[in-house]
Amino acid sequence: MTETPDSPASGTDTRTDDEKRHAEKMAKKKAARDRMMANKDGEKGLIIIHTGPGKGKSSSGFGMIMRCIAHEMPSAVVQFIKGGWQTGERTLIETHFSDLCQFYAMGEGFTWETQDKSRDIAAAKAGWEKAKEMIRDPEIQMVLLDEINIALRYEYLDLEEVVEFLKTEKPEMTHVVLTGRNAKEELIEIADLVTEMAMVKHPFRAGIKAQKGVEF
Numbered sequence: 001m002t003e004t005p006d007s008p009a010s011g012t013d014t015r016t017d018d019e020k021r022h023a024e025k026m027a028k029k030k031a032a033r034d035r036m037m038a039n040k041d042g043e044k045g046l047i048i049i050h051t052g053p054g055k056g057k058s059s060s061g062f063g064m065i066m067r068c069i070a071h072e073m074p075s076a077v078v079q080f081i082k083g084g085w086q087t088g089e090r091t092l093i094e095t096h097f098s099d100l101c102q103f104y105a106m107g108e109g110f111t112w113e114t115q116d117k118s119r120d121i122a123a124a125k126a127g128w129e130k131a132k133e134m135i136r137d138p139e140i141q142m143v144l145l146d147e148i149n150i151a152l153r154y155e156y157l158d159l160e161e162v163v164e165f166l167k168t169e170k171p172e173m174t175h176v177v178l179t180g181r182n183a184k185e186e187l188i189e190i191a192d193l194v195t196e197m198a199m200v201k202h203p204f205r206a207g208i209k210a211q212k213g214v215e216f
Contacts, residue, residue, distance in 0.1 A: 045141075045174040046192040047166055051149055051183035054197030055215075061144045061177045062089045068142045069093075069100045075142040076134040080127045080151045081107040081180075087216040102140075104130050107147070124156035135170055142175040149180025152187075159184055166190060 015023070048064075050057040068075040077093065093103050106127030127148075134143045151157050163186050170176060178187065188194050210216060 043173070044192075045170065045172055045176070047170070047187075047190060048175065048177045048193045049149075049183050049187060049191045050177065050179045050195050050197065051181060051188075052196035052198060053181060054199040055202065056197050057179040057181075058146050060195070061146060061179045064142065064175075064177060065089075065093070065101060065144050069097050072100060073141040074100055074139050075144070076102040076137075076140050077104065077144045077146060078127050078131040078134060078148075079103075079105045079107060079146040080124055081147040088213065102134065104134075106130060120154070121156045124151040127151070128157050128162070132165060132169070135165075135174060135176060138171060140174065142177065144177045145179070147180040148178050149183045149187075151180075152184055153180070153182045159186060163187060163190060 013020070050060050062077075065075050065077060077090075079090075090103055090105060093101050104127070107123055128151075131143065131145050131148070134140055148157070148162075152159050152162065166176060166187075167190055178191075183194070204210075
């Protein structure tokens with residue numbers, strides 16, 4: 001790079017006092033950040049939870065799946081409860097990326113739609129069996145368990161079994177993402193990363209229905 005007569009490197013610093021203070025502040029921040037990052041070189045398969053009343057839990061999970069696809073990392077989605085929907089992400093994955101991501105829509109709709117608890121429990125249990133199969137597969141690097149927290153909230157699945165499996169049988173380098181409201185404390189306790197989505201405003205309260213590209 002060619003130095004100009006008024007550049008700091010040439011000995012003439014024409015920056016304002018505000019610009020100098022900003023540069024000094026950023027230099028200190030970078031030094032602190034570099035010190036912090038120097039001790040962080042480990043990797044492990046994470047248990048990740050997206051929960052809370054706000055929108056974006058599944059969307060965030062699918063964002064991670066798309067990152068895996070972009071990095072050509074084999075992944076899988078097991079969808080509980082709302083598996084009856086033909087969502088945009090399901091269409092995209094099944095149409096274009098089925099070689100990198102297996103997609104299993106195991107639910108039959110929300111419980112108030114099916115109105116059949118026995119059927120809901122059977123669907124959830126089938127979903128969990130598929131989830132265990134995907135997590136155990138040594139080739140798969142990330143598994144998204146979409147809305148499993150809802151199935152656990154309604155006690156369609158045995159919480160103790162799910163926690164024990166994740167603690168003892170999840171391969172060391174496999175990431176597992178669990179989404180849905182009201183994540184159980186026992187799951188939060190064993191998780192590596194937990195994000196709670198807060199709702200500030202939602203269009204449903206203003207009479208606006210779920211729309212393509214936003215909700216599905």
